[in-house]
């Protein structure tokens with residue numbers, strides 16, 4: 001296992017550099033290192049580090065399997081998740097959407113509720129085991145360019161020293177800070193999905209039993225706000241409220257605890273489940289978080305995970321999309337390295353596949369936030385839509401969902417697809 005100490009010098013040339021050691025960075029690195037390429041992951045924080053994004057969905061299975069993580073997940077303490085259910089403000093809980101109604105019970109249909117400090121550490125260790133070099137506590141400060149192509153990065157070490165590392169391709173996996181798309185003015189905010197989330201943790205609160213113990217519960221409050229309720233190991237639960245900022249701060253309430261506590265009273269199921277428990281740790285907030293990059297690639301550069309696109313978290317698609325993009329990106333980079341051709345055009349299928357996935361989820365997210373939409377109405381009229389909805393909610397996002405979208409369009413309008421995600425056009 002290669003574990004670089006900061007005192008060890010980095011090589012000056014790699015096949016690929018990943019900016020960021022989250023799920024996108026470490027999955028890209030694991031696949032490329034398995035192919036025998038020289039790979040460097042540069043991570044600003046020191047792991048384990050806190051992150052939100054704790055509920056996985058079934059289609060994380062395939063990329064996790066690809067990088068050898070499934071046995072490690074099975075051996076972990078992470079709570080097993082078999083379903084998602086929805087709860088009305090009066091506390092009435094829907095029949096859970098069980099993933100095993102669509103997928104193999106022993107594999108895809110069972111996923112996990114993780115803590116990201118532990119999960120991301122496992123992913124980082126896994127990438128190291130495959131042969132990737134990982135430096136922590138080191139920040140990428142600038143892309144190095146020559147003849148309009150990215151040729152590596154400038155990094156700042158913990159002692160403040162600046163140095164340069166070169167690679168044939170740099171993959172921006174910097175998360176929703178979106179290192180490249182922000183600096184290149186490629187970052188476009190979603191026209192509608194600009195919500196605010198406030199969250200915290202409880203210990204000892206009430207849990208469902210049996211198969212439902214690890215279910216994600218989405219619990220509604222007025223004005224299309226919703227709680228996530230994610231049971232974790234060590235008797236902890238992650239609970240967050242997502243809504244329009246002006247709804248959450250109505251009557252001038254700004255204190256995070258006060259915002260959170262007021263919303264708890266808006267949903268009977270959440271109130272009842274948290275009443276038995278004890279709030280622990282901090283309250284967190286994030287806002288305005290759905291965005292897209294106009295381009296997926298440029299000469300010497302590729303974007304993956306949240307750095308490429310980030311969608312409202314209502315259906316917990318973020319880690320699945322990050323892992324999927326990491327594996328897909330790495331496969332194409334491997335082919336490009338072998339062919340000695342890493343021109344942006346090679347990444348067109350990557351951009352298309354990832355945008356198709358994002359757009360399918362995005363349609364469902366838009367429908368969800370429409371006041372006139374309910375899953376129940378759609379399934380009552382079209383019982384076969386239940387399976388299609390479960391597929392999309394499970395993350396099978398590269399399927400053809402056109403039949404589902406035409407059914408849902410009878411209830412609420414769906415958004416036009418955004419014209420983003422191709423490689424940056426090359427100057428003639």
Ligand SMILES: Cc1cc2nc3c(=O)[nH]c(=O)nc-3n(C[C@H](O)[C@H](O)[C@H](O)COP(=O)(O)OP(=O)(O)OC[C@H]3O[C@@H](n4cnc5c(N)ncnc54)[C@H](O)[C@@H]3O)c2cc1C
Nearest residue numbers: 020022023024044053055140174175305306313316318319
């Ligand atoms: C409120 C909220 C709730 C969410 N809930 C869920 C959920 O339940 N399920 C789910 O799947 N997803 C969820 N997500 C989404 C999830 O957090 C992300 O989609 C996921 O973390 C993306 O992984 P990533 O590897 O692209 O980025 P990240 O996990 O953000 O990793 C990026 C890494 O890059 C590093 N980095 C950044 N800049 C630099 C730099 N300049 N130099 C070096 N390193 C750098 C960072 O330190 C970080 O470690 C949620 C998101 C939010 C905001």
